Amino acid sequence: MTFLTRFLMVGALLALAACNDPNRFGGAGSGSGSGTGTGVAGSGLPSDPTSVAYFQQAVGDRVLFAVDQSTISPEGQTVLNGQAQWLITNTDYTAVIEGHADEQGTREYNLALGARRANAAREYLISRGVAGNRLQTVSYGKERPIEICSDEACYAKNRRAVTVLASGLSS
Amino acid sequence: MKRLLACLLFGATLLAAPLAAQTGPLRIEITEGVIEPLPFAVPTFVPDTADAAAQAGQISQVIAADLTGTGLFREIPATAHIGKITDFNAPVQYADWKAINAQALITGGVSVAGDKLTVRFRVYDVFSGAELGTGLQFVGSTAGWRRMAHKVADEVYSRITGEGGYFDSRVVYVSEVGPKDQRRKRLAIMDYDGANVQYLTDSSSIVLAPRFSPTGDRVLYTSYESGFPRIHVLDVGNVERRVLDQTEGTMSFAPRFAPDGRTVVFSLEQGGNTDLYRLDLNSGQRSRLTNAPSIETAPSYSPDGSRIVFESDRSGTQQLYIMPAAGGEAQRISFGQGRYGTPVWSPRGDLIAFTKQNKGRFHIGVMRLDGSEERLLTASFLDEGPTWAPNGRVIMFSRETQGASGRSSLYSVDITGRNLKPVPTPDGASDPSWSPLQK
Numbered sequence: 001m002t003f004l005t006r007f008l009m010v011g012a013l014l015a016l017a018a019c020n021d022p023n024r025f026g027g028a029g030s031g032s033g034s035g036t037g038t039g040v041a042g043s044g045l046p047s048d049p050t051s052v053a054y055f056q057q058a059v060g061d062r063v064l065f066a067v068d069q070s071t072i073s074p075e076g077q078t079v080l081n082g083q084a085q086w087l088i089t090n091t092d093y094t095a096v097i098e099g100h101a102d103e104q105g106t107r108e109y110n111l112a113l114g115a116r117r118a119n120a121a122r123e124y125l126i127s128r129g130v131a132g133n134r135l136q137t138v139s140y141g142k143e144r145p146i147e148i149c150s151d152e153a154c155y156a157k158n159r160r161a162v163t164v165l166a167s168g169l170s171s
Numbered sequence: 172m173k174r175l176l177a178c179l180l181f182g183a184t185l186l187a188a189p190l191a192a193q194t195g196p197l198r199i200e201i202t203e204g205v206i207e208p209l210p211f212a213v214p215t216f217v218p219d220t221a222d223a224a225a226q227a228g229q230i231s232q233v234i235a236a237d238l239t240g241t242g243l244f245r246e247i248p249a250t251a252h253i254g255k256i257t258d259f260n261a262p263v264q265y266a267d268w269k270a271i272n273a274q275a276l277i278t279g280g281v282s283v284a285g286d287k288l289t290v291r292f293r294v295y296d297v298f299s300g301a302e303l304g305t306g307l308q309f310v311g312s313t314a315g316w317r318r319m320a321h322k323v324a325d326e327v328y329s330r331i332t333g334e335g336g337y338f339d340s341r342v343v344y345v346s347e348v349g350p351k352d353q354r355r356k357r358l359a360i361m362d363y364d365g366a367n368v369q370y371l372t373d374s375s376s377i378v379l380a381p382r383f384s385p386t387g388d389r390v391l392y393t394s395y396e397s398g399f400p401r402i403h404v405l406d407v408g409n410v411e412r413r414v415l416d417q418t419e420g421t422m423s424f425a426p427r428f429a430p431d432g433r434t435v436v437f438s439l440e441q442g443g444n445t446d447l448y449r450l451d452l453n454s455g456q457r458s459r460l461t462n463a464p465s466i467e468t469a470p471s472y473s474p475d476g477s478r479i480v481f482e483s484d485r486s487g488t489q490q491l492y493i494m495p496a497a498g499g500e501a502q503r504i505s506f507g508q509g510r511y512g513t514p515v516w517s518p519r520g521d522l523i524a525f526t527k528q529n530k531g532r533f534h535i536g537v538m539r540l541d542g543s544e545e546r547l548l549t550a551s552f553l554d555e556g557p558t559w560a561p562n563g564r565v566i567m568f569s570r571e572t573q574g575a576s577g578r579s580s581l582y583s584v585d586i587t588g589r590n591l592k593p594v595p596t597p598d599g600a601s602d603p604s605w606s607p608l609q610k
Binding site for chain 2: 068070096103104105106107108109111112113115116118119120122123136137138139140143144145146147148149150
C-alpha cells in the first residue's frame with residue numbers, strides 16, 4: 001500500500017469517525033477526541049507543544065475571512081505561519097483543511113466559496129514549506145456553522161478555514 | 172358552457188397577464204394580485220360497491236384539496252349542497268348546482284374488487300348545462316388511491332385551465348432535524364402535497380440537493396459519505412445508490428440530469444476552483460464545459476437539452492449565464508441589483524427561476540431567457556433553491572428562518588407570486604426537487 005493510499009484511507013476514516021462527534025466543528029477550545037494525555041500549564045494552554053490540543057489552542061487552528069472573500073488576512077497569515085512551523089516540526093501529522101461559509105449565501109455557491117477558502121489556506125501553508133501531499137481540503141459550505149445566531153458576530157466566526165490534524169500517520 | 176369558459180379564460184389570462192404587462196430587463200415587481208377563485212362542487216363520489224364507501228370519501232376529499240390548493244378554485248362545502256348525486260350515470264339537475272353558484276361540478280363513482288380500485292368521473296359546466304369533456308375512468312390498486320385521486324384532479328384542472336396538471340407528482344427533498352450547528356440530514360421522498368413520506372438514506376453523513384431524473388426513476392444528490400462531497404445516483408425503486416465521480420483531491424456537487432437522462436452536468440472543484448463538467452453515464456466519459464478561475468455552479472438544462480443556465484461570479488458577483496450544452500460562449504442574463512444564483516429552467520422552456528440576494532433579503536424569482544420581465548415572487552430572511560412543478564406554473568423552494576432556533580421548511584408559490592403556502596413535512600426540510608408527472 002502506497003503512502004498516499006494509506007493517507008487517504010485513514011483520512012477518510014478519521015473524517016467519518018469525526019462526523020459522529022457533535023463538537024467536531026465546535027469552538028476553538030474543542031480539543032476533545034485528540035487529547036492524548038496533554039497536561040495544561042499555568043497559562044491555561046496545553047504544555048506539550050507537540051500535542052493536537054497545543055496546535056488548536058496555542059498555534060491556532062483556524063483563519064477567518066471577510067464576507068464573500070477568500071484572501072488570507074494579515075492575522076490569518078500569522079496563524080498560518082505558526083501552523084506551517086508546527087507542521088514542519090511535527091512530521092507525523094497530516095491535515096485536512098475545512099473551508100466554511102456563513103449562512104448568507106446559496107448552498108452551491110457557499111460550497112464553492114468554502115473550497116476557495118480551504119485552498120487559500122492550503123496554498124499559504126505550502127508557500128511556507130509544508131509538503132502539499134500532507135494537506136487535503138474539503139468544503140462544508142454553510143452546512144456546519146459553529147455559531148448559530150444570524151448576526152455578523154456569528155457570521156464572522158463561521159467564515160473560516162480550520163486545519164484539522166490527523167495524527168500518527170508517519171510512513 | 173359560455174359562462175364557465177369565460178371564467179376559465181379569465182383565470183388563464185391572469186396567469187399570463189403579469190408576464191405581458193411588464194417591460195424592460197430591470198423592472199422588478201412582487202406580484203400579490205388576488206383573483207376570485209372558481210367555485211366548484213365535488214359531492215362525495217358514489218360507492219359503486221359496498222366496500223368502496225371509505226375510499227370514495229377519501230378520494231373526493233383529495234380531489235377537492237388538490238383543486239383548492241392551487242388558489243384557482245374554491246370548494247362549495249357539502250353542507251351547502253342542495254342536490255345529491257346518488258347515481259353516477261343519472262342526468263345532473265343543473266338547477267340544484269346553479270342555486271349554490273357552483274360553476275363546475277365534479278361527479279364520480281368508485282368501485283373496489285379485491286385490491287383493484289376503479290374511479291370514474293365527469294366534469295360539468297353548470298351554467299351552460301353541459302358536460303365538460305367526457306367521462307373517464309382510472310383503474311389501479313386500492314393502495315394507490317391517492318394517486319388516482321390526483322389523476323382525476325389533474326384531469327379536471329387541465330380541462331378547466333387548459334394547462335397540464337401537476338398533482339400526480341412527487342418531491343424528493345432533504346429532511347432535517349437538529350439545531351443549525353448539529354443538523355442531521357437525510358433524503359426523503361413524498362407526494363407533492365406532503366403525503367406518503369419515505370426516507371431514502373439515513374443521516375450518518377450530510378446529504379444535499381437531490382435532483383430527479385427526467386422520468387423520476389433516479390435521483391442525483393451530493394453526499395459526504397466518503398468524508399468529501401461526492402455526487403451519488405440513487406434508484407428510487409430499489410434505493411440502490413452508487414457514487415458517480417470520485418477523483419481524489421476534488422469535490423463534486425450541484426448535479427443535474429440532462430433531458431436525455433443519460434448525461435449529468437455538475438460542478439467539480441479542484442485546487443479551490445469550481446468549474447462545470449458533463450458526465451456520460453453510459454461511458455463514464457467526463458468532459459469540461461467551463462474553464463475559468465471563477466466559481467461556475469448550479470447548472471440546469473433547457474428542456475430541449477441544447478443549452479445550460481448556470482451561475483458564475485466571473486463578473487465579480489454571482490450572476491446567471493446561458494451557454495450551449497457542449498460549453499462555449501456564455502451570455503449573461505441577470506442584470507438587476509444584487510446577486511443571482513440557483514437558476515432552474517422551466518419545463519415549458521419559457522422562464523428561468525432563481526434565488527436572488529439583495530440588501531440582506533432573499534427572493535425566489537422568475538425571468539425570461541434574456542433576463543427581461545424579472546419578477547420576484549417571495550421575500551424573506553432566506554429563501555432559496557426553486558424547483559418547478561411539471562406544468563411550469565408553480566415553484567417549490569426552501570425557506571430558512573432567522574436566528575439560533577432557525578428552521579428550514581418547504582413552501583410553494585405560483586409564478587404570479589400568488590398562493591404562497593407551506594408544504595407540510597414531518598421535520599425540517601430543504602432542497603426540494605419536483606418530479607415530472609407520473610406515468
